Amino acid sequence: AVMLSSAMSYRELDIELDNARFGNTKFIYLSPERLQSKLFVERFKLMNVGLVVIDEAHCISEWGPEFRPSYSKISALRAYHPEVPFMALTASATHEVRADIIEKLELRNPKVIEGSVERENLIYEVLQRDNKLNAILEFCERNNYTSGIVYCQTRKNVKEIAIQLRAAGVAAGIYHGGMTANDRSFMLKEWLNNNLRIMVATNAFGMGIDKPDVRFVLHFEFPNNLEAYYQEAGRAGRDGKDSRALIFYNNTDIELHQQQLERKYPSLDKIKKVYDAIGNYLQIAIGSGLDESFSFNLNDFSKKFNLNTSEVYASLKILAANNNIYFEENVFLPTRMRMIIGQAALYKFQVAHPDLNTVILPILRSYPGVFDRFVRIDEKKICEITNLSTAQLRKKLEQLAQFGVIELLLQTDEPQLVYTQERKSIQELQIAPEVYINRKEKDKYRLDQVIEYISSSYCRSALISTYFGSNSKRCGKCDNCLKENSPLDQDTIKKMILSALPGKIEHIEQHLNKDRSELKDILRALLLEEKIALKDEVFIRTSF
Numbered sequence: 001a002v003m004l005s006s007a008m009s010y011r012e013l014d015i016e017l018d019n020a021r022f023g024n025t026k027f028i029y030l031s032p033e034r035l036q037s038k039l040f041v042e043r044f045k046l047m048n049v050g051l052v053v054i055d056e057a058h059c060i061s062e063w064g065p066e067f068r069p070s071y072s073k074i075s076a077l078r079a080y081h082p083e084v085p086f087m088a089l090t091a092s093a094t095h096e097v098r099a100d101i102i103e104k105l106e107l108r109n110p111k112v113i114e115g116s117v118e119r120e121n122l123i124y125e126v127l128q129r130d131n132k133l134n135a136i137l138e139f140c141e142r143n144n145y146t147s148g149i150v151y152c153q154t155r156k157n158v159k160e161i162a163i164q165l166r167a168a169g170v171a172a173g174i175y176h177g178g179m180t181a182n183d184r185s186f187m188l189k190e191w192l193n194n195n196l197r198i199m200v201a202t203n204a205f206g207m208g209i210d211k212p213d214v215r216f217v218l219h220f221e222f223p224n225n226l227e228a229y230y231q232e233a234g235r236a237g238r239d240g241k242d243s244r245a246l247i248f249y250n251n252t253d254i255e256l257h258q259q260q261l262e263r264k265y266p267s268l269d270k271i272k273k274v275y276d277a278i279g280n281y282l283q284i285a286i287g288s289g290l291d292e293s294f295s296f297n298l299n300d301f302s303k304k305f306n307l308n309t310s311e312v313y314a315s316l317k318i319l320a321a322n323n324n325i326y327f328e329e330n331v332f333l334p335t336r337m338r339m340i341i342g343q344a345a346l347y348k349f350q351v352a353h354p355d356l357n358t359v360i361l362p363i364l365r366s367y368p369g370v371f372d373r374f375v376r377i378d379e380k381k382i383c384e385i386t387n388l389s390t391a392q393l394r395k396k397l398e399q400l401a402q403f404g405v406i407e408l409l410l411q412t413d414e415p416q417l418v419y420t421q422e423r424k425s426i427q428e429l430q431i432a433p434e435v436y437i438n439r440k441e442k443d444k445y446r447l448d449q450v451i452e453y454i455s456s457s458y459c460r461s462a463l464i465s466t467y468f469g470s471n472s473k474r475c476g477k478c479d480n481c482l483k484e485n486s487p488l489d490q491d492t493i494k495k496m497i498l499s500a501l502p503g504k505i506e507h508i509e510q511h512l513n514k515d516r517s518e519l520k521d522i523l524r525a526l527l528l529e530e531k532i533a534l535k536d537e538v539f540i541r542t543s544f
Helices: 010-022 038-046 069-079 095-104 130-140 155-167 181-192 226-233 251-263 266-283 298-304 309-321 341-351 354-366 377-388 390-402 437-455 460-467 477-485 490-500 505-512 516-528
Strands: 001-002 028-030 052-054 086-088 123-130 148-149 173-175 198-203 214-219 243-249 293-295 325-328 338-339 406-409 414-419 532-535 539-541
Touching: 001 010, 010 038, 052 069, 069 095, 069 341, 123 460, 123 477, 130 148, 130 155, 130 214, 130 243, 148 437, 148 539, 155 173, 198 505, 214 226, 226 437, 226 460, 251 309, 251 437, 266 298, 298 309, 309 325, 354 377, 354 390, 354 532, 377 390, 406 437, 477 490, 490 505, 490 516, 505 516, 516 532
Parallel strands: 001 028, 052 086, 123 243, 148 198, 148 214, 173 198, 214 243
Antiparallel strands: 293 414, 325 414, 338 406, 532 539
16 A cells, blocks of 8 residues: 655655556555646556545535535546446535535446434533633543543644643643644554543544544534534444533634634635745746645745735635645655665675665665665664664765665655646636635535534434434434423433533532432432442442
8 A cells, every 4th residue: 555645756656656557556545636647647547446435525515614626526537447436435424515426526326325423322512601611621520530532623722721631630631733643643542542531632633533432522612514523523422322522612702713714715815925925935936846745834934924824824725725736734754765776786885885784784674675666764663773863874864865875755744735736827826716705605604504503402413413414303312402301300300410420419400400409319319220329429420
């Protein structure tokens, strides 16, 4: 398997595509932007292709939350291999999105396999709190014995909440796109092993997260569309046991989301100014740059051209949707290298340069394919074998590259920017309505649907099902359903108490808005049924 990433050089791509055609490569993973490059298309025509799989297929549709026009051009591959079947996958899609996927991929007599969006074991709740931070801290302290996730929109809030949780004795980790790959991997491993109970994260904590016993997912700030909320909340209760999905909000949050929507769409003049400045920053001549990849420091660029960083970031997203560039933020690529001289010439070099042979030998033994393709070097492993420091190893690798023995691409974790079209003049650049005006209207619609979900008194599970085009009965478990069950019989009050746990009697009184005298008999019944227990004046559920 091979991944064609935005951080790879033209030469590296060239070699990997040749190996896909002539070698043992069975699986190629790449972005739809890369599909349109002349380099890929010419090789694809000659490959023996068995299946084309499109992941995150909702990106094909203008009604999808992450629309990317390059997805809609994937069907052009059919012209080169008309007999090859296509498979489209997505975790969530409305009826409009599904219809778009079928139409724009030109699927022939497609078999649609659709799971229900209903999660019967998920208990959806929305809590309006003036002090959301304190509310989340209290909830996490009460639930410190279970596994959970707290989602935030910003890295700043992730750090603040994690610090406060740790100060309160809660084992909390952090996860966001600004961390190194090693740090993210460490945090994930600790959480999966229950060394960390609660992960405080941005939406970067998503793909591949499949811990079965997550008992709650909290949102310190709600996402700007129901697709994102449904996916993030759905990381709770994958073992089928009852779990909670709670949004904490106040009126300021709604105003902030509406302001963010405006900032997400800078003026067209501003977007064109940013595009022009990128070309100057990277020193790309008009009419060139196609398929070239560049490290791109967003803060340095904004400072040099006296631009607002948020507006630059928003402009990059629109330019990517317009298929002018591809911008990849969270990139980590280890050091890669390839031998570019034959084995006979290499032997002579080894004899003449024994100091560099100390590096060459372990690389040849560890990576036998190094003559055929770029291989990823585990620097730590080679350092252990050679007793060199990382700096010493890199110096020797650079010397080998200078001698013309290897091609070398050193480790990078900087964002990468790729020109998916040749650089245009600012007069030639046109922003399509579907990626600006139409998208802004649809983003507003999606935000309105989230606000409706938060403010509605109707069953929250049914609201989500309706949004995705499914019919659903009331769940009987969410906060709205429990409020509507009137008069409240004993079974309903029991469910409401269980949904409020763990907590002291004062917390239960506040949650149910009932006096202690009304709850005493029901609490006693739950204790006798062994559904709850009392420890240090705190009522807890004995099972989920």
